[in-house]
Amino acid sequence: MNRDHLVFFLFLLVFAAVNIYLFASGSLPANMTGLGTFIAAGITLSLYSFLYKDNPLFKFAENLYVGVAAAYTLNQVWYTVLLPDVITPISELDGESMNNLWLLVPTMLGFFMLTQLSAAKYSWLSRIAFAFVVGLGSGLAIPRTIAANLLAQMQPTMQAITPDFAGVNLFIILVGVVAVLVYFFYSVEHTGAVGVASKIGIYFLMISFGASFGYTIMARLSLLIGRVGFLLEEWLVLQLPLF
Amino acid sequence: MKAFLLNLDRRVIFVFVALGIVIPSLAPVRMPIPITKDVQAIYDTIEDVGAKNGTVLISFDYGPSAKPEVQPMALSVLRHCFRNQIKVIGMSHIPTSVGLAQRAFETAAKEYGAQYGEDYTFLGFKPGGGSLVINMGSDFHGAFQKDLRGSDTAELSVTKNIRGLADFAYVICLASGNTPDGLWIPYGQERYKFKFGLGCTAVMAPDQYPYLQSGQMNGMMGGLAGAAEYETLINASGKATAGMGAQSFVHLIIICFIVLGNVMFFLYGRQKGGAQ
Numbered sequence: 403m404n405r406d407h408l409v410f411f412l413f414l415l416v417f418a419a420v421n422i423y424l425f426a427s428g429s430l431p432a433n434m435t436g437l438g439t440f441i442a443a444g445i446t447l448s449l450y451s452f453l454y455k456d457n458p459l460f461k462f463a464e465n466l467y468v469g470v471a472a473a474y475t476l477n478q479v480w481y482t483v484l485l486p487d488v489i490t491p492i493s494e495l496d497g498e499s500m501n502n503l504w505l506l507v508p509t510m511l512g513f514f515m516l517t518q519l520s521a522a523k524y525s526w527l528s529r530i531a532f533a534f535v536v537g538l539g540s541g542l543a544i545p546r547t548i549a550a551n552l553l554a555q556m557q558p559t560m561q562a563i564t565p566d567f568a569g570v571n572l573f574i575i576l577v578g579v580v581a582v583l584v585y586f587f588y589s590v591e592h593t594g595a596v597g598v599a600s601k602i603g604i605y606f607l608m609i610s611f612g613a614s615f616g617y618t619i620m621a622r623l624s625l626l627i628g629r630v631g632f633l634l635e636e637w638l639v640l641q642l643p644l645f
Numbered sequence: 646m647k648a649f650l651l652n653l654d655r656r657v658i659f660v661f662v663a664l665g666i667v668i669p670s671l672a673p674v675r676m677p678i679p680i681t682k683d684v685q686a687i688y689d690t691i692e693d694v695g696a697k698n699g700t701v702l703i704s705f706d707y708g709p710s711a712k713p714e715v716q717p718m719a720l721s722v723l724r725h726c727f728r729n730q731i732k733v734i735g736m737s738h739i740p741t742s743v744g745l746a747q748r749a750f751e752t753a754a755k756e757y758g759a760q761y762g763e764d765y766t767f768l769g770f771k772p773g774g775g776s777l778v779i780n781m782g783s784d785f786h787g788a789f790q791k792d793l794r795g796s797d798t799a800e801l802s803v804t805k806n807i808r809g810l811a812d813f814a815y816v817i818c819l820a821s822g823n824t825p826d827g828l829w830i831p832y833g834q835e836r837y838k839f840k841f842g843l844g845c846t847a848v849m850a851p852d853q854y855p856y857l858q859s860g861q862m863n864g865m866m867g868g869l870a871g872a873a874e875y876e877t878l879i880n881a882s883g884k885a886t887a888g889m890g891a892q893s894f895v896h897l898i899i900i901c902f903i904v905l906g907n908v909m910f911f912l913y914g915r916q917k918g919g920a921q
Binding site for chain 1: 656659662663666667670671708710711712713714740741743744769770771772775776779790791793795826830831832834835836846847848850851852855858859860861867868869870884887888891892895896899
């Protein structure tokens with residue numbers, strides 16, 4: 403038995419002992435809520451055990467999460483979309499109420515998508531559905547994206563620069579936009595004035611990456627704080643002064 | 646010591662980070678929470694909506710992985726709305742957010758006595774993305790014929806007067822993905838010109854600032870800090886405010902390690918046998 407096996411079994415032993423104490427003392431209720439807290443604590447610790455080393459507990463928790471998320475999504479799609487919006491209206495079609503007959507068209511297109519998984523003899527049908535999705539998606543996305551992400555973004559960059567704090571901000575934004583665009587303009591050699599602008603562009607990019615990285619650290623720590631708060635407050639039932 | 650610091654095991658950093666979270670959680674460390682103008686803007690808009698008896702739409706677009714950051718925002722915004730007797734309609738572009746949204750509605754509604762159907766409803770998850778937003782803009786009752794409990798949206802008190810997205814006094818997206826800049830702004834705000842606010846994870850926040858600058862959104866809560874600011878504004882300290890002490894403490898630890906790493910690199914890293 404090597405050191406990793408020893409750590410693994412010690413972890414299981416401590417976890418089991420803590421839970422026996424929590425259930426025996428009544429800190430965790432012996433019902434579905436208590437069981438849920440116990441499972442959630444076990445899975446949280448299993449996932450964080452990866453920080454020590456990859457191990458079977460981490461693999462188990464990771465695969466369990468994927469499975470549960472897939473099942474939950476299927477449940478939501480079935481009960482809130484497929485059943486009320488597709489299956490029920492189509493099953494109610496009769497000679498008198500034919501208002502929902504059009505639903506057969508998207509339903510058939512949906513089935514055509516699934517033929518991609520079948521034998522080559524039928525898989526060509528999926529191209530009809532994909533053509534519809536690509537055509538519709540492009541038609542919707544191209545004008546909206548240009549309007550929202552290009553034209554609307556250009557407008558504030560082109561405002562008049564005023565001699566106040568807002569004007570300084572606008573000037574910095576203008577310099578940043580131009581310099582970064584120059585950096586990504588590869589048709590001219592980056593020497594002389596173009597080289598200087600390109601260099602300034604790199605600095606703006608570096609500052610942007612730094613800000614993104616800082617925010618990412620903050621986000622990941624927030625998630626860790628949330629889980630630690632759960633473990634201390636809900637699993638170990640500690641009366642924390644803040645949580 | 647020099648060799649130890651040059652080849653520091655990453656697990657040592659993990660231990661420091663863990664202690665940096667656990668210790669401030671056990672001992673009360675309250676940090677001052679200054680309010681930024683982007684969070685204040687969301688608060689002010691909701692106050693304004695309350696004065697005009699408007700209706701707010703909240704899109705719950707986050708999964709359990711973003712719960713510690715975004716769920717406090719959801720609770721705070723709902724508490725603020727219910728406190729001001731604002732009608733709230735919830736929906737989701739992401740199936741895994743349904744349970745979280747339901748829990749947030751139940752908690753806030755219970756605290757302020759908000760009634761389902763009269764003061765709020767939750768429409769649940771609907772696929773479609775951009776086409777769903779466009780559909781909601783032109784025919785709200787057609788896009789969501791029934792809410793999650795199966796009530797008809799054309800008859801429900803809270804939804805019967807809503808014809809399209811332009812009828813909402815404020816639309817707030819609580820997100821951990823690309824729904825604000827991928828769906829709500831291009832397909833909704835740009836087209837139907839409603840007031841739009843965002844609560845998002847800290848990872849997303851830097852990418853959303855251009856939309857604040859352009860006025861496509863009027864306010865933003867970014868990460869746990871944004872959630873804590875909103876809790877401070879509504880005088881209801883919650884999990885976000887509680888987490889700020891630990892977060893500040895761990896940030897200091899990480900800054901120390903970054904400084905230490907750079908000092909060791911510049912002193913010895915470039916030499917033979919330096920940092921590995």
